[in-house]
Amino acid sequence: MTTTWDPTAPGVLRLPSGRLVRGRALRRPLPPGAQPTFALYLLGRQPTPVAWEHRWLRWPDFRLPSDRTATAHALREAWARAVDERVEIACGGGKGRTGTALACLAVLDGVPNDQAVAYVRQHYAAGAVETPWQRRFVTRFR
Template identity: 75%
Template sequence: MTATWDPGTEGVLRLPSGRLVRGRGLRHPLPPGPAPRFGLYLLGRAPDPVPWDHRWLRWPDFRLPADRAAARAAFHEVWERAADERVEVACGGGKGRTGTALACVAVLDGVPADEAVSYVRAHYTPRAVETPWQRRYVRRFAPFSPAPQPDGD
């Protein structure tokens, strides 16, 4: 088990459950302090190598993820790992794609989808989630639901 982020660290979003996820822009230097244990990188091309476990999600700037199923799985992994690991989500500038992903992770954590953008803007950065289609993507994002079970009749 790895310690999670210090909640006062710049860019760290506290989810309602208490999980902490750091958002950042990859065009900026790596922040001081401990390294992440896992990173989700949202870029149009593969990211530069990092010495920690990571996943790349193809996501062109100002757009939506190229593979929505892969995005859902990646967001779920971020949410799960943030329970006891230092997890970061990052794109080029740390606002649009990162904010959109963080809003989806907030939905997985129980924030209603129609409130998730406001939540991330209030608790991460006011400029999170940059485009109308990113906002719509978050509003339509729903947490995983269990498969229907047979009645047993």
């Protein structure tokens, strides 16, 4: 039994290492198929309860995370767990905050900071990482 995502499923990003992470918009219905085993929800307020393990990061729409240290720790945890778990990263629209977080995971996976936004736009969504400060956050992420 596999515990990672189907690489052809909507919203699934393959990182250079082969790790699979799903990005999605919480304003849309949960996609059919497998559920996450772990998720990071990037929202200005606490999300509705879900049946799987998750973390909430206070991250208002079009902004940056409220606690950058906690965000870095949570992203490292998500990246590590994506080796053998179905990790989901999601915000309201699934583009700006989700794209920013996915670009940070790409950095953790070895993509140079200055290329991570382009990587996510090519392999996840063309409109990912919406604001200049989100792009700057990725270029400075460690």
